[in-house]
Amino acid sequence: MTLNLAPNITDPDDFYAELIDSQRDLDEEQALRMNARLILLLANHIGDRKVLTEAIGCARAGG
Amino acid sequence: MTSYIYPKFGYRRSREQADGIVTRHPIVVVGAGPIGLTAALDCAARGQPVVVLDDNDTVSIGSRAVCYAKRPLEIWDRLGCAAPMVERGVSWKVGKVFFRDQLSYQFDLLPEADHQWPAMINLQQYHLEEMLVAKCRANPLIELRWKHRLISLKQAADHASLAVETPDGIFTMEAQWVIACDGANSDVRKMVGAEFTGQFFQDRFLIADVAMKADFPTERWFWFDPPFHPGQSVLLHRQADNIWRIDFQLGWDADPEQEKRPERVIPRIRAMLGEDTEFALEWVSIYQFACRRIDNFRQGRVLFAGDAAHQVSPFGARGANTGVQDIDNLAWKLAMVLRGEASEALLDSYHEERAHAADDNILNSTRATDFITPKTKPSRYFRDAVLELARHHGFARPLVNSGRLSTPTPYLTSALNTPDGDAVPGPMRPGTNAADAPIAVDGRPSWFLHCLGDGFTIVAFGEVSDKTEIRVGPFAAKLIIVGRDIEDPTGLLAQRYGASPGTTYVFRPDQYVAARWSGFDEAEITEAVLRAAGHDTADRTELAA
Structure with a gap:
């Protein structure tokens, strides 16, 4: 498997709103802590080491 | 402070110093710690006479190494001394990790039955050394020379020449081979000019050995950010004689001299154990640690083992345990070379195999350190996230790293292995230490x-x-x-x-x-x-x- 960089989320505006809304009442520290948990949850769901390496590289490169 | 009575082994002038005749020995071991003493026993078990030099005349001061793993116990059993260690020590296999006031997860080091030796024993280093010294003294091939300080070493093509200082002055002895087991600050390493490089960690830890009667189970307990020591980690281990080892992480800004004082240490322990627990301090020290390795385990006629060859952080009990395995690897090779059954090239495989193991230990130890001491705010968020998630979700538990405890590193790529076909199934590939049954x-x-x-x-x-x-x-x-x-x-x-x-x-x-x-x-x-x-x-x- 390779990292899927094509659109893959149904109803992207709804997803984005949910993501932002989930942190609306958090302060910056709480939000950053939540982000860390979210990354770990999603990384485990993906599982595939090669895909994770690609995603880390892509994020690190700035997109 | 300590209740342990240190034995005095007693200096004796050697015959060769008295006679002033330079004698060439097949093997001279420098340093009578756990690794040097094991080296003497293993070389003697392979039929070689050994002289051990030590600049002191007692065992290790204070409690240093605590945990001895199954593989070193198997090696010491081969050398006839594991049973009393297991009897004297405390056996354990369960570790628990706490985050704040909650259990985050627990592990079992030996989930499989039918092994002769426990996964791990805890025993004060001085007890262990006393047992090894007794075993060496009973062996006619081993000569322990106390108050013998090596002051210089010169290499020749087929031997090394050692200048040694004793209470009777300085004399010269020669060795076909030297095994340097003189610890992380090895003088021998400096004498041969070997490189010893790696990473220093900016953190300080307080080690306290405490005598108390407590009803903690015989398990390894590790806390991240506990209520009694906020923001830092704490490790608790039981040793023999109702002595407990407690490690407090202090951070880089701690003042080592201040933190060693009983008036600073006692409140920390009281906060952990509660007001009602009676305890007495046995030993207190402050340390910081490094992960380093020598460039080559073989430097001409000198072979390095234990902390003299590699230094790791203590999380994972990889110091003494890996040092004993260095000797396990070296002694038979050296004996074969001395008997003329193998060429010196066999000794280069000692470096190949044990440097590989040292690198594996350093990798594991560095990773544990990065988890225990996050170096940046974002990495602390990830660390805390792992601990929070681990409480409820199985997936995060394997990410918790309070030290991956010492297991043997297989030599899967060693030149000594015969390449493996697919004909035999199972994990016992060439380069793997034999499983017991x-x-x-x-x-x-x-x-x-x-x-x-x-x-x-x-x-x-x-x-x-x-x-x-x-x-x-x-x-x-x-x-x-x-x-x-x-x-x-x-x-x-x-x-x-x-x-x-x-x-x-x-x-x-x-x-x-x-x-x-x-x-x-x-x-x-x-x-x-x-x-x-x-x-x-x-x-x-x-x-x-």
Whole structure:
């Protein structure tokens, strides 16, 4: 498997709103802590080491 | 402070110093700590006389190493001293990790039954050294020389010349080979000019050994950010004699001199144990740590082992445990070279195999340190996220790293291995240390590892040959037939070795697998034994002829 960089989320505006809304009442520290948990949850769901390496590289490169 | 009474071993002037005659010894060990003493016992077990030099005349001061893992116990059993260590120490296998005031997860180091030795024992280093010293003293091949300080070392082509200072002055002795076991601050390493590089960690830890009667179970407990020591980590271990080891992480800004003072230490311990627990301080020290390795374990006629060759952070108990395994790897090779059965090239495999193991230990130790001491705010968020998630979700538990406890590093890429086909299933690939299993000999229960360790050993499953040994060049390899010489009443031996009728293994003297096949073939065995003794292709053809 390779990292899927094509659109893959149904109803992207709804997803984005949910993501932002989930942190609306958090302060910056709480939000950053939540982000860390979210990354770990999603990384485990993906599982595939090669895909994770690609995603880390892509994020690190700035997109 | 301490209740332990340190023995005095007593200096004696050696004959060679008295007579002023320079004597050349086959093996001189520098340093009588756990690794140097094990080196003496293992070289003697391989038939070599050994002289051990130590600048002191007692055991290690204070409690240093605590945890001894299964593999070193197997090695010490081969040397006849594991049983009293296990009896004196406390055995454990369960570790618990807490985050704040909650259990985050727990692990079991030995989930499989039917092994002779426990996963881990805890024992103060001074007790362990006393046992090793007693064993060395009972061995006529070993001479322990206390108050002998090495002050210079010069290498020649076929020996090293050592200037040694004793209460009677300075004298010179020579060694065909030197085993340097003189610790992380090794003088020998400086004398040969070897590089010792790596990473220092910006953190400080308080070690307290505390005498108390407490009802904590015999388990390793590790806290991240506990209420009694906020923002830092704490480790609790039980040792023998109701002594407990407590490690407090202090951070880089802590003042080591201040933090050592009882008026600072006692409130920290009281906060942890509660107001009502009575305890007494046995030992307090502050340390910071580094992960470093020597550039080459062999420097001419000098072979480095233990902390003199590699230094790791303490999380994972990889210091003394890996040092004992250095010796396990070195002693048989050195004995073969001294007997002329193998060339010096075999000693280069000592570096190849043990540097690989040291790098593996350093990698594991560095990763644990990065988890325990996050270096940036974002990495602390990830660390805390792992601990928070681990409480409710199984997926995060394998990410929790409070130290991955010492297990042997296999030498899967070693040049001494015979390449493995796919014929034999199971994990006992060449380069792996032999798994133990219960067996029976003449109807009496025993353990498989007791059959291995005295020279090369061939083990075959089923009546494949009527021989009891196989001669290979200078070696007489014992042939053990499962079903003839030993029984496998539970079937666990065959199971752990993926064996079916005809399966044949070659074990090295350090109980590592050198080769395995699904059938028995003397020509293949000959080739594999010679390869494991470091003979190159041309040598092998000549010796096998």
